[in-house]
Amino acid sequence: MANGAYPAGLSEDSAAEASRTRGELQLVVPYSAGGPLDRSARKLVQETNSIGRLQVLNVPGEGGATGAAMVARTGSRDPLLLMGTVATQAILPWLNPQLPYDPLRDFQPLMLVARMPHVLVMRSELALQWRIYSPDDLLRFMAKHRQPLRYASAGNGSIGHIAGKLFQTLTRVPLLHLPFAGARPALSALLEGSADLMFDNVASALPHVQAGRLKAIGVTSRTPLPLLPGVPSLSDSVRDLHLATWFGLFATAGISDALAKRWVGAFAQTLQKPQVQQYFDAMGVIREDLRLQDFARLVQTEHSFYGQLIKANHILPG
Incomplete structure (x- = not known):
């Protein structure tokens, strides 16, 4: 399952449970393999070796909501990591009132990885x-x-x-x-x-x-x-058209402060490695250091911003 795939007939939840049984920590990427978000996640997993075995699991669907919901519903006893984005945490909640997770309540923001x-x-x-x-x-x-x-x-x-x-x-x-x-x-x-x-x-x-x-x-x-x-x-040419995406690491809500700080410390150390910085620079990804409460404030600000933008411009889901 190194490439994020899982055997036919095995559900996403079963795949995650099987990996946890083997002592692996899953990092869920809520999009298909091969894109910049996926490549960034795999580089982080490859270069992080201080928190045990890490595994990327691609769970695409519903614009990222399927993977995000999977992380939200696992519970703090067996937490998963999510490579969350501006879409999963700040945009989708305003487009889909029936979203199966709350972006502010169901996750523990760990750290911003980059802007794009x-x-x-x-x-x-x-x-x-x-x-x-x-x-x-x-x-x-x-x-x-x-x-x-x-x-x-x-x-x-x-x-x-x-x-x-x-x-x-x-x-x-x-x-x-x-x-x-x-x-x-x-x-x-x-x-x-x-x-x-x-x-x-x-x-x-x-x-x-x-x-x-x-x-x-x-x-x-x-x-x-x-x-x-x-x-x-x-x-x-088009006044007020200025947007940027971002992605960062989230954990299932309810984990201990000690565990959150441990994970943040490990990934922050990885992001400081020259080979990781060079990899991101070559992709055109802008690195930025926001952790825990500072990252949580960014998520809340972006959630509010996109809510106002979507309502003011009458943007519909389709």
Whole structure:
């Protein structure tokens, strides 16, 4: 199960229980294998050796809610770790009132791992065909043709979904949302031509931009990014469009303070290793040190921010 898969017929809960029986601590990644979040989690597991055996388990589904719910319901006697995101902890609760977990009550925030800016991308051949090289070019094209362009995302409630909905709300241009079970299948759809646009994280899109397969139209950060020279901020053309994703480590609620501090200390030590820092830098991931109460305050702030954003812009789940 080193790759996060489990045998056919064995449920996610059974797989987790089997691993705990073997003395392994599960780190649940609530998305498909292969994306930047998954790669980051596997690098942390690979480089952390002071808290026993660690295992990554990919549990995709419902925009990340399936994996998050699995961690929430295990109980503090057999806690799991979650690589939680802005989507699972701050966005999905506002889009799905029936979410099977409470993002503020059911988890113990441990530490922020990193932030990831996003970039609006499209296939380079399509950008060349439609003569779209900037956000203004895209807006002029869409205003002229008024045909909905298809944008792929990592699922309902993902930051890519919210960015697309906000872009559509602020510009009043037609877009059709195509949700997938993670960033990797969404990106594949874009590259294969079954989607036209994607608000992808820089870590995922960068290799394809550098290889010339994708054209970077604009970034969702307030300022341009050094890794994407010449690519403007979308907020220069679309006022108030500035978003960024983040991901961090959470444990099942109810664990002891001593255990939380032990885990935080181990992972913080890992994040200080030069090889880990170089790995994240190469991905375009921005490292940031927020732990325990400081991280919990960030989660609460982001939860409130996205609630206000979603309500103010009447953003719906689909």
